[in-house]
Every structure is written in structure tokens, then in C-alpha cells.
Amino acid sequence: MKRISTESSPGRKKLSETEFKKRVFAYTAILPVILIFGFVRIVPIFQNFLYSFFQSTIGNPLQQFIGFTNFKDLFADDLFVLSLRNTTYFAVFVTLFSVAFAVLLAALLSTRSKASALYETIYFLPVITPMVPVAVVWKWIYDPTYGLLNYVLSWVGIEPIGWLVFPNTAMVAIIIMSVWKIVGYNMIIFLVGMRDIPESYIEAARIDGASTMQVFWRIIMPLLRPIMLFVLVISTINSYNVFTQVFIMTSGPQGAPGNAVRTIVFDIYENAFRYFRTGYAAAEAVVLFLIILALTLLQFGISGNKERREKRRLLRKGGLV
């Protein structure tokens, strides 16, 4: 068979003609997807960075170069600071509760039984339900007059609560709904991780006299660390990008007070698409990007440190060769 050389250094293998053709076909086939992805995802990101340094509108995105003025104005804008605070509050609680409940549910469902598949489906259903109908349904559930939640609470003598009406309950209400929506996704990820842990580890621990809690904290949780990192990063990113539920639940005359649940993406949306302040909104998006990037790096850093500490500990004990 004729050989075609594609090497640039002596150490590289030569590709057969068939292999070369296969690769050409694969790259050609994937090229449209890469181009589309670049056009709809990558280019806008760079454009966004560019616009953040301009006074711009939708009609004229590069109206006037103003340097860092948009960023300076952002931190003097009460609404942006409020949005940042609300988003952080939302992200911290949604991430914490959704991860905690997901681990708990995954632990309960990790032993395979006839009913576990049914429960997995039930818990996963909210994940695949689109956010808009979910938010509308929850808005009805929270309705102060006819809402299901107040009706159930009335059985135990609790007075009707304006869940979405008052600032102190509106954010809590949206957090509850959001945790309910994503807990199933996190649970499935943890469940896969838990079922992947070799049974022999747990059996060995039990033979050594470990209790269920000890097995959970000393065997399962350390082995779940890479998955925990993944879930934390994904949950944090998703939580900081919260928009749809806030948008739906604040609409209409019975909606939540806008500022009480105002989040960064909501603020970006209003500035960009309602007031046409696209340069300013782009600066907000850059800040959001930097926050998420910093938090992700922090989470990777913390997890990496833990792993390094664990390795050092095991080395000291002579447990790792």
C-alpha cells in the first residue's frame, strides 16, 4: 500500500492513505459545526468584550470609544450592585442546597432496587421540563389567594403568605423552585459516581468495622471529589446565569417585585434589549464572565489542594507507592 507522509518530525508515525482520507473526511464533516459554533458562540464573546469599551446601541454598536467608563459606571450603579448581590445570594443557596439534596438522594438511591429507577425518573422529570412552563406553574403554586402552597399551609393554620409579593420571601421562593428544578440533574451525576465505586472498597471498610456514616464520609465522599467538583462548577455557572425563572415570576400585576429578585442576567437583558444600552450591558456580561471564571478557578484550586494534601498524607503513611 502506498504510504503518505504527513510527518513534520522523525518521531511521528506515517499515516496510511486510508487513514489520511478518513481524517480528511472527519475534519471536513466537522468543519461546518466548528464554523457555526465559532460564528454563534466564539465571535459574539469577542464582540462582547469589544463593545464593553464602547458607548453603543443595537443600531450602532461602535458609537464611541469610551475606555473603561462603562465598567466605572457599573460599580456606581445601585441596580447593578443590587443585581450582583442578589445573584450571589441566589447562586450560593441554590448550589449548596441542590448539591446537598442531590448527594442525599443519590446515596438513598445508589443501591439498586426495583423502585430506584422509578424514583430516578421522578426526580429527573423537572430537569427535562422546560423552564418557562415550570416557572408559570410555580407562579400559580405561590399565588397568595389561590396558590396550592398557601392552601396546604392553611391545613396547619398558617395564614396566606404573599410568596412572590414580598422581597424577603420572593428570593426564597425562586431559590426553592430552582433547587427543585436542578436537583435531579445533580443527583444523576452523583448516582453514576457512587455506582462506579467498586463494591470491594466498601466491603473492605465494613470488614474493618466502619459504620455506614464512616463509609459515606471516608470512602464514598473522597472518591466522589472529581464529580463533586464538576457538579459545583456547573451549578455555580448555571446559578450565576439565572434568568428565565426571574423573568417569568416578576411579570404581570401579581409578579414579584422586580428589584427584590433582580439578577445580573436580568439586568443585562433590560439594559441591552429594553433600553438599548448594549455597551453597558456588554460590560456587565464581562464582569459576570470574570466572576464565574474566578469562582471556577477557585473551586479547581480548592479541590486540587485537597487532593495534593490527601496524597501527601497517604505518602507520609506509606499508603501510596
Added chain:
Amino acid sequence: MARKLCLVMFALLLVASMAFAGGAAETGGKETLSIWCGYPEMEAFYKYAAAEYQKTHPNVEFNIVTHPLREFEQKLSATIPSNTVADIIDVSVYANQKFIEAGFMPKMPANVDQFVKAPGRYSDFALKNNMYKGDVYGVPFFQGRTSLFYNTEMFAEAGLSGPPKTMSEMYEYAKKLAKYDAAGNLTRAGHSLRISGQGSGVAEKWWFVLYPMGGTIISEGKAPGTYHAGYNNDAGRNALKFYVDAVHKDNWDDHKIKHDAEAFQLGQAAMFFRESWVIGDTAAKAPNLKYDTALVPSDARWGRITNIQNLYVTKAAKNPDLAWDFVLFMVNDANQQWMLDNVGWLPARADVKLDEIIARKPQFKAFIASEPGYEEFGYIPIGPFDELMTRLAERLVTAFLDSSLVDNPAGIAKVISDAAAETNQILQRYNMFGE
């Protein structure tokens, strides 16, 4: 290899042809006109008008989509700049002005311009509030005039012989009409105010009370084309006090009960301010409700808001001549009358005879009435008006929740002064501020 590459190219062509197939407006001799509107109740009108038009234009098909107002406004923001909007949009000046100023909306052709500016066809108010640099961009279609709706059975039950004439009388009536359960929870609002929700609606409804008290959202500055907040005064403070007292002091309205037309139709509100569409809506949803309408009560002055809703042909229209022709068809006498009779929105044209409909449906009378001294006010056609209304609304929503503002003139003054500073700041950003 070549065969595989051909396959890839073919797949790409197929995808491209599918992606662009939706853009065609003319297929097989048929023309399609797309119409978007922010008032779902208007769908019936569009369907009726389309069917009537097709009698003489059988080659025209229609694609009518309606959305709730706020969602519609947001949809316009995304689709007008990207030129993916419908051929015809039904939108108010305040929501469309920013697009007109940004050059996204085309001017109307000469024949339509002539029709709109014909003497007596539209009121001066409708034309003045619809003009940008001497041009009218949309054909005035219907108008949102506000009147007071009141439940006649509840009024009789409370011993009230007629609607309130002044704002203070309305406040006292509301106190009498409010109902509470055994635990003291409000079950029926004396008057349903707009005290929460997204968008500019809260500020617009507050304006209904503010204007009679002598204030307004923005007043004209000394220099032409400049403005400043028109509510950082006694009128603004009194209008806010009116709301705060209604919710927290006398509790004839409450955040926890239903609001707006829904509350009125369910018998959970004795009074509220709204436009004439409620008459058509109530006929469908609560046909047995006993109610009437009245002029907005007066205070230092007397007046009602009038918002003109226009029909615009967009730059995305594939056949603008056809689109403008259908627009003119929709505002002919018969269709304007049908709209009032069947949907309830008040026609924008001033020269259409409505007597027969009003004789059958007397609730429309208050919307047509034009008493001496009863002023009309409305949205000012400037780009940032929507932004400053929305920002004000957000502050008002927070203030309406704040019970510490009861008997707290300093607190109320601070809320008003801070909000006015923000209004002025927005105007400054657009170089439109002037004392």
C-alpha cells in the same frame, strides 16, 4: 473520497435551503402578511379583518401572532434591529419611539400620510403625540383612554349613589367598599391599584393619580427638547402617600389579593382604573357583572391618560404596499366600529360614528366623554421615556411595600426625590435634561 465530499456538500446545501425556506413571503402566487400585536384580545379583530380583506384579495394569507404586552415589547427589541420582525406591528408610540429614533422604522408612503393628516380624521393630540421630526410613522389605530370602572351592586350595598367625583372622595369610597374576613384579611379591595409587577405599568397607573394632583412624569424644560422630573413636588409626594395609606394605613388594597381586571371581574375589587378593552373582556368573562364607568376623579386638576396605539409597517415587510393597504383597510369606518363593538378598544379615528354602539353599551360613554376642563395627557414621544418609566416603577413597587412610609413625610419625600434624581440622570444621559 470525492463521493463523500459531495455528500457533505449536499448535506450543507440541504441545511441552508431549509434554513432560508421560512423567509419567503410569496409562494405560488400567494402573498403572506404577518402581524404581531401585544394585546391578545385583538386577535379576534385581526382574524375578522383578515377574513373581510380576503373577500377582495383572495391571494393574501395572514399570519397573526399576539403576545402579552411586556413579552411583545421584549420581542420587538430583539426582532426589529435584526430585521426579523413581522410585516405589520401594532404598537404604542412609547414602545416604538426608540426604534423610530434609531432609524429602524420606515416612513409611511404619501397616500397613507395624506390619509392620516386629513383634517378632522384624528385629534390634534393623537397626531402631536405621534410625531417625530414632523413625520408620523404609524397609522393611529386605537386608543387606550382610562376611566374609572365601578361595581354598581357593591356601590348600592354600601349606600353610595354614584361614582366619586374627586380623588379624596374616591379614597373615602374605597374605605367603605373594602371587605375583610374574620381574621381581618382584606378580601375585597375598595379600589384595585397597581402596586406590583414588572415593567412601566406601575408608574403609568400611579400617573393616573399623580396627574389630577398636579404632577406629571416629566415636564418640559425651558430649552426646547429638554425635560425634567415633574413629580418632585407636593403632587408627587401626595400621590405616593395616597398609595402607601391605601395599602398600609387604611388597607383598602393589599399585595396579597388579586388585582386589575381579573379582580374586578371576580368581584374582588369594587373600583379600578383601566381602558375600554375591559368592557369587551368582561362581556366574555363575567357577563353578569353589574358595573358602570365614570370619568377619572379630579383633584387640583382633571384629566385622563390617552395612549395612542399605532399600526406600523416595518422594514422587514416583503411587500410594503400590500401591508400599508391592509393597514388602511383595518382603520376604515366599518372595522373601527367592529373593533369597539366586539373587542372594546376605542377607535383612534375622531371621525367615525360610534353613537349606535354607545347606545347599546353605555359603559363606553365615559371613554368618549369630553367635558370642559377634562384634559388629556399621554406618553411623551422621546426614546428614553420607557426607561425612565420602568426605573420609576421599580422604585414605586419598593415604596408601596414599605409600611414605614405611613405618616412619614420625610421618608416619602426621600423616595420621591431619589426617584426624580434618577429620572433626571437618565434624561442627562440622553442630553435631554433641562430645568
